[in-house]
Amino acid sequence: MTAQASSLLAGRRRPVALALFLLVQMFAAVFFVGDAIADVLEGDVGPHLYFEMLVALALALGVGLGALALRQTLEEMKAQDVALASARGALGDVIAAQFTAWGLTPAERDVAFLALKGLDVAEIAELRGRAAGTVRAQLARIYAKAGVSGRAQFAAWFVEDLLGEGLETEPQHG
Amino acid sequence: MTESGSGLSAGLSPKGQATATLPRWDPLLRLTHWGVAGVVLGNYALTKEGSSVHIALGWIGLGLLALRLIWGFVGPAEARFASFSPNPMAALRHLASLARGQAPHYPSHNPAGAMMAYALWACLAVLTVTGILMTGASPMKQAELEAAVAAGDWSAVVEEGGDGEENESPGGEALEEVHEVAANLILLLALLHVAGVAVESRVMRRNLVAPMLVPRRRRR
């Protein structure tokens, strides 16, 4: 779809694309200004020179506006990162508090975190240097302590928490 | 997407901590940095003095410098001159604290690095301006000239009077002298600059080069 086509100017690579574009524009501006100055020094004044000056001016304005646009993009991305990080931190706190409430052991906490991050049994086992059977047993204890049936419900537990406010607004029966 | 691995890693990745307080250089700053480094080293080691490639690289250097100077006023905080104003005393203090192994972190360049950056830019400005004055023609003029010659019209060269090998004007010698001194100076400074980066990276165990190469989110 359009995702491919627009990814260059919309995604994370946008600042790089803008910076490259600015660079090319700056080279052109410098060349035109240099050429215009050379013309003036050589007394080569005429329509040719005025046209060159116009182009140089347009390019210089383009560089200035492009630089401002790039700054704005960078600031927006920085703000997004901060928001994301604090959301992440807040969710991390919520999860850690809940693990404590369920009485997970330190080893179980680690496994539970990794499970929430979407790692499967084999990956967790490898990361922690334990046998797959051990991890499976730990996961079973974690689900039991959390009172959920399995991984999907375990993850949903926190998603529900995240959406909590939204769910409250639904009409409640009984 | 590329974010998949970083979901809840906030408290789980101690590795990210070491670089957490280093400035995060934006793409334009990184592009101009490596462009300038490439131009300086290229014109020192690869191109023949006065060749058209040498001249073209010089113009590119001027463009990079101009863009970086504009960026020093409109760029993000860590790229702006205001956040690393020249202060020789602070630079000396920074070097002293580095010698004691306790150089603090700064939101932008450290004071010694800032002095170096200004010195390098000043050298580059002198280099490009004297270089352009020596050749006396913009690349477009040069190209027109070459095209005319290629088409068999040597009158263009004759009109210019000499081919620039020898400068008849009295200022030519001085320009050349200044160009050469600035070239040697910038190489010396660049050497010191890289040495400084290496020393601080080693002594303080902070990788200063990585933020100059890739944005943090893609470093792991």
Ligand code: HEM
């Ligand atoms: C001729 C070669 C070079 C020149 C002229 C040069 C010039 C500069 C300049 C002007 C800055 C300031 C950047 C800015 O604010 O825009 C800078 C910063 C920097 N350069 Fe270079 N550089 C050169 C080579 C290198 C090399 C080879 C390396 C890597 C080993 C390097 C690593 C760095 C780093 C890490 C910074 C940021 C320092 C900090 O953290 O404050 N440079 N350089």
